[in-house]
Amino acid sequence: MTELEKGPTGSRRGRGARERIISAAQQLFREQGINRTGMNELCAAAEVSKRTVYQHFTGKDELVAEYLRRFDPSVLSGVFDRTDLTPRERLLAAFDVPTTTPLCPYIAAAVELHDPQHPASQYARDYKKAVAARLADTAREAGAADPEQLGEQLALLIDGAAARTRVLDADAFPTAAAIAAALIDNALPAAAGHNR
Amino acid sequence: MTELEKGPTGSRRGRGARERIISAAQQLFREQGINRTGMNELCAAAEVSKRTVYQHFTGKDELVAEYLRRFDPSVLSGVFDRTDLTPRERLLAAFDVPTTTPLCPYIAAAVELHDPQHPASQYARDYKKAVAARLADTAREAGAADPEQLGEQLALLIDGAAARTRVLDADAFPTAAAIAAALIDNALPAAAGHNR
DNA sequence: CGTTAAGCACACAGGGCGGTGTACTTAACA
DNA sequence: TGTTAAGTACACCGCCCTGTGTGCTTAACG
Structure with a gap:
């Protein structure tokens, strides 16, 4: 796929939290379903602080959309x-x-x-x-x-x-x-x- | 709309609560989905007090099962x-x-x-x-x-x-x-x- | 170096959820 | 008429949920 778009920030900085978040979403949403996967659980799986998630995504809905888009x-x-x-x-x-x-x-x-x-x-x-x-x-x-x-x-x-x-x-x-x-x-x- | 979360409309509905519960479940579970239908909302729709629901069903799970069985x-x-x-x-x-x-x-x-x-x-x-x-x-x-x-x-x-x-x-x-x-x-x- | 921003820790707000406790009221029927 | 089972009112519990506020740490880069 396109490796150009790396998210809104498009930054080269950072330690890759966004990718870890998405890949955790891929796994958890798929294995457990969307509604049964809480944000706390997702943060733990992604090894990312909750605050960071909400700095990358406005809310769970946006993360869900991105999950399907990236699937x-x-x-x-x-x-x-x-x-x-x-x-x-x-x-x-x-x-x-x-x-x-x-x-x-x-x-x-x-x-x-x-x-x-x-x-x-x-x-x-x-x-x-x-x-x-x-x-x-x-x-x-x-x-x-x-x-x-x-x-x-x-x-x-x-x-x-x-x-x-x-x-x-x-x-x-x-x-x-x-x-x-x-x-x-x-x-x-x-x-x-x-x-x- | 704001009064939706209330039970019976003051006037007593008498017996036959169980059937009203099931028929409300039929409608709500089907229209809104199971997870998005709360028990309070369901009680309001069935015009039945919450206590009555839990005297007829041990829990939401049993009601869901009955909903499918009766469908x-x-x-x-x-x-x-x-x-x-x-x-x-x-x-x-x-x-x-x-x-x-x-x-x-x-x-x-x-x-x-x-x-x-x-x-x-x-x-x-x-x-x-x-x-x-x-x-x-x-x-x-x-x-x-x-x-x-x-x-x-x-x-x-x-x-x-x-x-x-x-x-x-x-x-x-x-x-x-x-x-x-x-x-x-x-x-x-x-x-x-x-x-x- | 210093600056900057990405990320972190963590408590907490606010609300909805399923489910209960308790005391009360009424319909149905013997 | 009295008894009993069905239903009611509603406050309340504990849990988990999404989402925030705040102050701190650390990596990247000029």
């Missing part, structure tokens, strides 16, 4: 840029998620915050749309008849697998991948050369 | 028993949800509580499995080749539509229904003309 999902960045895969394989690779992943943090944030106006909720929407768009791009590249529709469908499958995995406490991504394969085969011209 | 999803329970529809139509009717529905409360509860051991989380799991099972039954009735698989797939689609609707604030069920139709057509013996 770099291996899915999006890792999968779509793999040139060693065919477009079709890239679409399917989006369903190969490590089982450690508890739940898409964007869904979790939208549910926990429960406020569509919250900056983090808005960012979650943007992100979901971006993923669907990238899926649509790849679908177009693969030669799908209706790439937008296929992208939206695959995005829905990913979200369904994430939600279901969370509720059932059992990996639902294989099921989603199976559906995805069927949809892709339906959408691509049958004569297309892909290994089956 | 009667008009959609699903109504759909599976409709004898005027063919099995295939019943499977598709599960995706005709009123847009008023904000989010499947079982997913919301699992995310908000964030504890797989919580009674409500366990019930959410049971419910999700039961829905998948009923979908599988109907799929079998419709003559699907692998009913269990189709049931699980359709259940995943429903959850995906619910989650995505919540995050994007836009109805995703039509997309899910389209996928469902494709899956069903793939799974059923092609000879059937979609009628009986």
Whole structure:
């Protein structure tokens, strides 16, 4: 990503408190949820004084938004840029998620915050749309008849697998991948050369 | 507005407090979420004194569990028993949800509580499995080749539509229904003309 | 060096939360 | 009519939460 923006201060000074804060937020918000993670606990994990946190962020809400903004999902960045895969394989690779992943943090944030106006909720929407768009791009590249529709469908499958995995406490991504394969085969011209 | 934090409106409401509590829980937990609904607020909405609530329920956790248990999803329970529809139509009717529905409360509860051991989380799991099972039954009735698989797939689609609707604030069920139709057509013996 | 700002320690405010204690009132029914 | 169970009023507890105020330390850099 961009290593230019290091925050509002953009300073070369300091001992890196901001980064420690964000990385602690990544871990705790993800593992315990946003509402169940207190600022005191977060400060302790980041090895940062509470005062410092509130000098970098106006409040927890801003930190939450930054947490989502900085969350770099291996899915999006890792999968779509793999040139060693065919477009079709890239679409399917989006369903190969490590089982450690508890739940898409964007869904979790939208549910926990429960406020569509919250900056983090808005960012979650943007992100979901971006993923669907990238899926649509790849679908177009693969030669799908209706790439937008296929992208939206695959995005829905990913979200369904994430939600279901969370509720059932059992990996639902294989099921989603199976559906995805069927949809892709339906959408691509049958004569297309892909290994089956 | 300012008087919201008070209990009954002076005039005694008499018996039947328990039902009022549960129905207030249905509304508030669903509209605002579980964590954002305080017991004081709930008492005010139910027009019940706080003491009464804690004579009926040992704590908020038990009330939450009862809330899920009593949640009667008009959609699903109504759909599976409709004898005027063919099995295939019943499977598709599960995706005709009123847009008023904000989010499947079982997913919301699992995310908000964030504890797989919580009674409500366990019930959410049971419910999700039961829905998948009923979908599988109907799929079998419709003559699907692998009913269990189709049931699980359709259940995943429903959850995906619910989650995505919540995050994007836009109805995703039509997309899910389209996928469902494709899956069903793939799974059923092609000879059937979609009628009986 | 000295200056500057990043960071620290820590108490505390203010409020909401879930939950209780206690004494009281009333509806329902035998 | 008397008894009893259901409901009430409301102050109160302890806890944890986000967020501040204040004075101090220390690293970076000219």
